[in-house]
Amino acid sequence: MLKDPFGRTINYMRISVTDRCNLRCRYCMPDGITCVPMRELLIYEEIAFVCRQAADLGINRFRITGGEPLVRKDCAKLVAMLRKIPGENRIAMTTNGVLLGTFLDELLEAGLDAVNISLDTMDRRQYADITGADELKKVLDSVYRAAGRLPVKINCVVQNGVNEDAPLQLMPLARDLPVDVRFIELMPVGTGKEFNPVPNDVILAQIEEKYGKSREDCSERGSGPAVYRRLDGFAGRVGLISAVHGKFCGSCNRLRLTSTGELKPCLCYGDTIPLREILRDDLPEKDKRIREKIREAVRMKPQAHSFEDRTGVTENRSMAQIGG
Numbered sequence: 001m002l003k004d005p006f007g008r009t010i011n012y013m014r015i016s017v018t019d020r021c022n023l024r025c026r027y028c029m030p031d032g033i034t035c036v037p038m039r040e041l042l043i044y045e046e047i048a049f050v051c052r053q054a055a056d057l058g059i060n061r062f063r064i065t066g067g068e069p070l071v072r073k074d075c076a077k078l079v080a081m082l083r084k085i086p087g088e089n090r091i092a093m094t095t096n097g098v099l100l101g102t103f104l105d106e107l108l109e110a111g112l113d114a115v116n117i118s119l120d121t122m123d124r125r126q127y128a129d130i131t132g133a134d135e136l137k138k139v140l141d142s143v144y145r146a147a148g149r150l151p152v153k154i155n156c157v158v159q160n161g162v163n164e165d166a167p168l169q170l171m172p173l174a175r176d177l178p179v180d181v182r183f184i185e186l187m188p189v190g191t192g193k194e195f196n197p198v199p200n201d202v203i204l205a206q207i208e209e210k211y212g213k214s215r216e217d218c219s220e221r222g223s224g225p226a227v228y229r230r231l232d233g234f235a236g237r238v239g240l241i242s243a244v245h246g247k248f249c250g251s252c253n254r255l256r257l258t259s260t261g262e263l264k265p266c267l268c269y270g271d272t273i274p275l276r277e278i279l280r281d282d283l284p285e286k287d288k289r290i291r292e293k294i295r296e297a298v299r300m301k302p303q304a305h306s307f308e309d310r311t312g313v314t315e316n317r318s319m320a321q322i323g324g
């Protein structure tokens with residue numbers, strides 16, 4: 001089992017498979033990014049090798065993200081490769097949902113366990129305004145197709161003055177479908193530094209005013225930064241990821257692997273441990289050396305982020321580049 005210097009168990013790895021994306025979310029990469037050349041991205045075999053070493057050390061939850069993971073060719077192949085790692089591992093994906101409908105069957109066949117779909121509004125024009133693309137219909141089709149076939153969570157980022165009504169627009173999805181709707185406070189990472197987050201307590205108050213009092217659901221306590229609440233008459237739950245106004249670092253259980261093969265101990269800071277050279281050299285005991293680097297990244301985990309004091313944030317890349 002991996003324990004960091006603050007006694008937290010590290011059992012979760014977020015894997016970014018690409019920095020590319022088919023959307024241009026205004027708080028993430030409104031003008032795109034200078035993409036790294038393909039040869040600098042880890043190939044799926046290299047990612048699976050790192051994950052095998054991580055699993056050996058006790059990591060058993062893997063999440064594939066990006067950029068947009070489904071713009072990378074044959075993403076389901078990676079799911080199948082991770083599925084083959086011995087142990088009871090959970091393999092999930094975070095996607096903007098535009099291509100999920102197209103690849104859902106392949107992903108399920110490959111063994112995907114769960115999916116998070118990012119969706120900030122139910123209004124077509126607002127969606128195009130936030131993401132730069134008129135793709136709301138495809139995302140909603142993906143939500144309806146996926147719901148009930150695997151666990152689905154909707155992730156929504158609420159921006160001041162843009163989509164403050166999103167909570168009320170989105171909650172009917174959790175009422176009518178077995179999906180959780182989660183609100184992620186906008187973090188001052190990359191372009192996100194230019195925005196002010198709407199605090200999650202404001203969002204919860206808005207939801208409770210319309211749908212009645214909620215009660216905490218502790219069933220997933222300790223398994224990540226989200227706090228879940230239940231509402232009477234709802235099939236799914238409300239999830240609150242209070243990145244800025246609630247310090248969730250005490251329950252942090254994760255490492256990140258960027259698409260270029262760097263281990264990242266914390267989202268907030270620029271420090272990373274490069275693995276790509278080790279993966280591509282011809283020296284022996286690659287497995288042992290990668291495991292040592294994973295242990296080193298766990299030892300490097302800081303006690304907490306400093307999102308509330310923006311001068312302390314040393315990560316300058318966009319969420320898409322580091323694997324949000």
Ligand code: SAM
Nearest residue numbers: 066067068094095096118155186187192319324
């Ligand atoms: N493209 C995929 C997607 O949008 O789901 C996966 C990568 S995206 C970076 C993952 C999540 O990060 C999305 O839900 C997005 O809304 C969120 N995100 C991006 N920038 C953010 C920021 N500055 N603060 C909080 N969440 C952010």
Ligand code: SF4
Nearest residue numbers: 021025028067096320
């Ligand atoms: Fe793309 Fe996700 Fe960033 Fe939006 S949040 S631009 S979908 S990577």
